[in-house]
Amino acid sequence: MTDMLLVATGGMAFRDWVIQTVKVTIILFMICRIGGNIREILSVRGLGVKQARYYTVRYWGACPATLRLLLVLESMAVLVVGAIVVMITGN
Numbered sequence: 001m002t003d004m005l006l007v008a009t010g011g012m013a014f015r016d017w018v019i020q021t022v023k024v025t026i027i028l029f030m031i032c033r034i035g036g037n038i039r040e041i042l043s044v045r046g047l048g049v050k051q052a053r054y055y056t057v058r059y060w061g062a063c064p065a066t067l068r069l070l071l072v073l074e075s076m077a078v079l080v081v082g083a084i085v086v087m088i089t090g091n
Contacts (some may be wrong), residue, residue: 023086030082037071044068 012020044052044064052064060067 019089023089026082026085030078033078034075037075041068041071 044056044067047055056062056064056067062070
C-alpha cells in the first residue's frame with residue numbers, strides 16, 4: 001500500500017507532501033476569500049442607490065463606497081499575505 005502511495009506522489013518525502021498540501025490549502029482559502037469579496041462588491045454595485053445604502057448600513061454599518069474600498073483593500077491584503085506565506089513555505 002505504501003509503495004502505491006509513493007509512486008502516486010512521485011517519491012516525495014512526507015515533509016514535502018505536507019508542505020505542498022499546506023500551499024494548496026492556502027491558495028484555495030485565498031481564492032475563496034477574494035471571490036467572496038468580489039461577489040459582495042458586485043452585489044452592492046448591482047443594487048440601486050437607495051437599496052445599496054440601506055443594505056450596507058444595515059448589514060455592514062458603512063456606506064457603499066466605504067464598503068467597496070474596504071473589500072478591495074482586504075482582498076489585496078489577503079493576496080499579499082497569502083503570497084508571502086506560500087513563498088516562505090516553498091523550497
